[in-house]
Amino acid sequence: MVVPIRLSEDNEIRLSKQAEVEGVSMNQIANKAIAEYVERHAHRDRVRKSATTQAARFAELMERLK
Numbered sequence: 001m002v003v004p005i006r007l008s009e010d011n012e013i014r015l016s017k018q019a020e021v022e023g024v025s026m027n028q029i030a031n032k033a034i035a036e037y038v039e040r041h042a043h044r045d046r047v048r049k050s051a052t053t054q055a056a057r058f059a060e061l062m063e064r065l066k
Contacts, residue, residue, distance in 0.1 A: 005030075 007015065019026045055062075 015026050015029060019029050022029065
């Protein structure tokens with residue numbers, strides 16, 4: 001799939017330099033960065049959901065321990 005994105009001039013330069021250092025395309029780095037970002041945020045969301053569930057589950061116990 002082709003998705004056009006607009007990069008700031010600074011980000012384009014940084015991306016280009018990093019691609020050159022790694023010997024890969026700018027597209028490969030952008031795809032990797034997007035995948036890492038999405039996974040990191042998905043993990044954060046799972047942790048938040050779990051924390052909320054566990055807080056509700058143990059709320060009574062925590063109140064008694066005060």
